[in-house]
Amino acid sequence: MRDQYRRALVLSSGVISLILTLGIARFGYTPLLPVMQNQTWLGDVSGGWLATFNYIGYLCGALVASVVSNLVIKDYLYRLGLIVAVVTTIGMAFTENMFIWALLRFFAGLSSAAGLLIGSGLLLNWLIRHHHHSELGIHFSGLGLGIAFVSVAVWIMNMSMDWREQWISLGIIGILLLIPAWRWLPRPDTSGATQSGKKLIDNPPTRRFMILMMIAYMCVGFGYVISATFIVAIVEKQPALQGQGEFIFLVIGLSAAPACIIWDLIARRTGVITALLYAFILKTIGIILPAFSENLFIVLLSAILYGGTFIGIVSLVLTMAGRFYPTKPAILMGKFTLGYGLAQIIGPAIAGYIADITGSYNGALYLAAGFMAVGTVVIVILRQEEKAMPQQLGASTAL
Numbered sequence: 001m002r003d004q005y006r007r008a009l010v011l012s013s014g015v016i017s018l019i020l021t022l023g024i025a026r027f028g029y030t031p032l033l034p035v036m037q038n039q040t041w042l043g044d045v046s047g048g049w050l051a052t053f054n055y056i057g058y059l060c061g062a063l064v065a066s067v068v069s070n071l072v073i074k075d076y077l078y079r080l081g082l083i084v085a086v087v088t089t090i091g092m093a094f095t096e097n098m099f100i101w102a103l104l105r106f107f108a109g110l111s112s113a114a115g116l117l118i119g120s121g122l123l124l125n126w127l128i129r130h131h132h133h134s135e136l137g138i139h140f141s142g143l144g145l146g147i148a149f150v151s152v153a154v155w156i157m158n159m160s161m162d163w164r165e166q167w168i169s170l171g172i173i174g175i176l177l178l179i180p181a182w183r184w185l186p187r188p189d190t191s192g193a194t195q196s197g198k199k200l201i202d203n204p205p206t207r208r209f210m211i212l213m214m215i216a217y218m219c220v221g222f223g224y225v226i227s228a229t230f231i232v233a234i235v236e237k238q239p240a241l242q243g244q245g246e247f248i249f250l251v252i253g254l255s256a257a258p259a260c261i262i263w264d265l266i267a268r269r270t271g272v273i274t275a276l277l278y279a280f281i282l283k284t285i286g287i288i289l290p291a292f293s294e295n296l297f298i299v300l301l302s303a304i305l306y307g308g309t310f311i312g313i314v315s316l317v318l319t320m321a322g323r324f325y326p327t328k329p330a331i332l333m334g335k336f337t338l339g340y341g342l343a344q345i346i347g348p349a350i351a352g353y354i355a356d357i358t359g360s361y362n363g364a365l366y367l368a369a370g371f372m373a374v375g376t377v378v379i380v381i382l383r384q385e386e387k388a389m390p391q392q393l394g395a396s397t398a399l
Contacts, residue, residue, distance in 0.1 A: 003130070013184035014123045015142035017082065020177040021115025023146015025085035025108045026054065028170050031154040031232050031246050035163045040096055047233070048352020050098075050105050052345050055225065057106035059341030061113020066334025071125065071188035074118050078185075081114020082178045090171030093164040116143075117318070117333050122188055124322040129189055136322075137260035140315040144256025144307065151250035158246075204332075205324055212382050214339045217317055219375025220280070221343030223287055224310050226351045226361075226368040231303075234361045240294040248303050255307030263312035264319075272320050276313060277379045283309035284372040291362040291369075343371070 029051065036042045042050075061081075068074055088108040095101060123139055150170065157166045205213075227234075231252065232245035241248075267275040286305025289298050321332035351364035 007127075007130070009184040010123060010126055010186065011138050013181050014119060014136075014139035015145065016177050017078075017115045017119050017181040017185070018140065018142030019146035019149060020174050020181055021081055021085045021111045021119070022143045023150055024170050024174050024177075025089050026112045027147050027228070028089060028150045028154075028167070029054070029105070029108075030228065030230075031151055031249050032163060032166060033230075034233050034236050034245060035154070035158065035166065037233070039163045044233075044355045045352045046098060048230075048348040048350075048355075050101055051225075051348035051352075053102040054105040054109040054112075055341060055344035055348065057109020057111075058113050059109075059338065059345055060106075061110045062117060062334045062337040062341045064334070065113060065117040065121070066331060066338065069331060071122070074122060075188050078114050078118045078122060079182055081111040081118065082181055084108070085111035085115070086171055086174040086178055089174055090168055093167035093171075113337075116314075117337060119185070120318055121322060121331075121333055122185065124319070125188060125326070126186065128322075128326045136315050136319045137262075137264035140260040140311050141257045143311045143314075144253050144259065147253030147256060147307075148250055149253070151246050151253055155246040155250070203324055209382070209385070210335070212378055212385075213317070214336060216276075216280075216375045216378040216382070217336050218339030218343050219371040219378070220283075220310075220313055221340035222347050222371035223283060223368045223375070224340075225344040225347040226364045227287055227306055228310070230348075230351055230355070230361055230364070231306075233355075234290060234365075235299060237361065238290075238294045241296060241299060244296065244299075248299060251300060251303040252307035255304045256311045259308045259312045260315040262308075263316055267316055272316050273379065273383045276316055277376065277383060279309045279313045279316070280372060280376040280379055283313065284369050284376060287372060288365055288369040291365040 033042075033047050037044075037047060064077065065074075068077070084107050088104045088111065091104045092101065120136055120139060124136060153170065153173070154166060157169060161169065232249050235241045235245040235248050236243075263275055263279060266278070270278075282305050286302045286309065289302035289305070292298070317336055318333045321336050325332050347368070350367065351361065354363040354367075355361050
C-alpha cells in the first residue's frame with residue numbers, strides 16, 4: 001500500500017509538472033494569442049515568430065537532454081525548469097517589446113523541454129527501478145489537462161481581465177503548481193540496478209530504425225505545431241465560429257487527457273509501431289478537416305481527433321525511447337525530439353507568413369497534413385521492418 005501511495009505521488013508530480021511547463025508556460029500562449037492580437041500590436045507574422053522562438057528554446061532543451069547523462073544534473077535542470085516556467089509566464093505581462101517577448105518565449109521553451117523530456121526521463125527511470133509498468137500514459141495526461149485548464153482559465157479571465165492580467169494570473173497559479181511538482185518527485189537513484197537489485201541494461205535500436213523514427217517524428221512535429229499554435233486563431237478567423245476558439249481548445253485538451261492511457265492499452269495489444277500507424281492516420285484527418293468546413297461539428301471532430309492523437313504519439317515514442325535506454329531514458333528521448341523540435345521552429349513562422357499572405361490558415365493546414373502523410377509512409381516502412389526483424393525491434397513494439 002505504501003509503495004502504491006508513493007507511486008501515486010510520483011505520477012502526480014509528473015502530471016502537475018506538465019500542467020505547469022507545457023499547459024501554462026507553453027500552451028497559455030495559444031488561447032492568449034488572439035487576445036494579444038486584439039489588445040496589442042501583435043500580428044500573424046510576429047505571433048508566428050514568437051511561437052518559433054518558443055520552439056527554438058524547446059529544441060535547445062532537447063539537445064541538452066540528448067547529451068547530459070548524469071541523473072543528478074538532469075534532476076537539477078528539471079527543477080530549474082519549473083522555476084523558469086513561472087518566471088517566463090509572469091514576465092510576458094510586463095513588456096510589449098518583441099525582443100523581450102521572444103527571449104521569454106525562448107526560455108519558456110527550455111522549461112517545456114525540462115518538463116516533457118527531462119522530467120519524463122526521471123519519472124520513467126523511477127518507475128523502472130521500482131518495478132512499475134514502464135508506461136507514461138498517466139504522466140502525459142498532464143499535457144491534456146494543462147490545455148484544458150488554460151482554455152477554461154482564459155475563457156473565464158477574458159470576461160474581466162486584459163492580456164497582462166491574464167499572464168500574471170497564470171503565473172500565480174504556476175507558483176502553486178510548482179510546489180507539488182518539486183516535492184513529490186524523489187531525487188534520482190544513480191545506482192545501476194533496480195530496487196530489487198536487478199541490473200539495468202540498455203538495448204539500443206538499429207541505426208536504420210533511429211533514422212526512420214527521427215524522420216517520422218519530425219513529420220509529426222510539423223503536423224503538431226501548426227494546429228497547436230494557431231488553432232484558436234484559426235477558429236476565430238472563421239465568421240461562423242467566432243467566439244468558439246477557447247471552447248475548441250478545451251475540447252482538444254479534454255480529448256488529450258485520457259488519450260495517452262488509451263494509446264498505452266492499444267499498444268499493449270498491437271505493438272507500438274502499429275499503434276503509431278493508427279495514430280498518424282487519425283491525426284492527419286484531424287488536422288485537415290478545418291480546411292474543408294466551418295461547420296462546428298466538423299471542427300469539433302477535428303479537435304477530438306487531434307487532441308486524441310498528438311500527445312498519444314509523443315507518449316508512445318518517448319516511452320519506447322526510454323525503454324531502449326533504461327539507465328538514462330532522456331538520452332534517446334532528446335535525440336528523437338531533435339527533428340520534432342526543428343519542425344516546431346520552422347512550422348509556426350511558415351504558417352504565420354501563409355496566413356498573412358493569403359488571409360487564411362488553410363494553406364498551413366494542407367502543409368501540416370502533407371508532412372503527416374509522409375510520416376505515415378515512414379511508419380508503414382518501420383512496420384514492415386518490425387515483421388522482418390522482430391528480434392531487433394522487439395523492445396519497441398510491445399508495452
